[in-house]
């Protein structure tokens with residue numbers, strides 16, 4: 001069974017709730033999921049995972065500093081290409097429309113693409129990944145689950 005690691009930062013709990021919704025969806029698709037606050041994750045655990053999904057609040061149109069620090073530290077995995085070819089993904093909680101949520105999503109995805117990871121897009125809904133304003137509602141929870149399904153299909157295709 002593929003092991004997927006979700007790494008997130010959340011100060012107020014909105015991003016954590018999205019992480020939990022994505023995790024629930026992935027488990028329903030039969031994947032093994034570990035949720036880690038970014039402050040608690042070890043790079044060995046990241047290297048050992050079959051897939052990685054990153055979640056962050058939007059801070060000043062970008063990911064939160066803790067997530068950027070995590071990405072910077074992931075340079076340890078870059079040399080040997082330990083994430084190359086693995087499925088990546090991202091979700092973001094933001095404060096409002098036009099607040100830079102998509103920029104934050106793109107930054108998270110760009111970090112993963114630079115590692116050589118493969119990231120899914122959503123044809124319908126938030127194309128880059130789940131993006132929520134404030135407290136996740138039913139629409140956001142549905143989107144997180146749909147993202148999990150698309151992500152799980154990518155995992156299955158990559159491991160076929």
Ligand SMILES: Cc1cc2nc3c(=O)[nH]c(=O)nc-3n(C[C@H](O)[C@H](O)[C@H](O)COP(=O)(O)O)c2cc1C
Nearest residue numbers: 010011012013014015057058059060061095096099
């Ligand atoms: C330091 C800081 C910077 C923020 N910058 C933005 C921003 O640029 N755009 C925006 O829409 N919301 C911004 N917000 C709001 C958060 O993205 C939003 O409240 C989010 O839901 C918080 O997620 P959390 O509950 O997981 O911590 C900011 C909040 C903080 C504390």
